[in-house]
Amino acid sequence: MIESWVINGDSPVPVSSEVVLEALRSRIDSGQLETWLASSSGRSLAFVTNAERAMVMLLEDEGDPGEHAVDPGAHGLSGDFVLCNGQEDEYPDEDTVPIGEAFRLVKQIIGTGSWPADSRWAVDR
Structure with a gap:
């Protein structure tokens, strides 16, 4: 089975790898800095950005601590990661x-x- 992905809260139409970046850029431009995508196999992909850096997390199922992209050797903290509920993370x-x-x-x-x-x-599991 080929896995398909949809953007939670948007259209139920699956997004392809060819259009997902356009969708993310459009959401960022409209101030939506947190995006969750759900796959047909039950996985989730989170993208939270401050428009300069992003947290990218892949979870196997609900409740999974998942895994996230890292930038080894990067130093410091970045803020202004605004979640959908208004919470601002660093x-x-x-x-x-x-x-x-x-x-x-x-x-x-x-x-x-x-x-x-x-x-x-x-891996955060």
């Missing part, structure tokens, strides 16, 4: 990636179901 830069890298990761996961071979992530 994350260590090593637990987020530059937004261009985040877009690449999301596109790969939507297209293939897995992280790019050259990416780095931490």
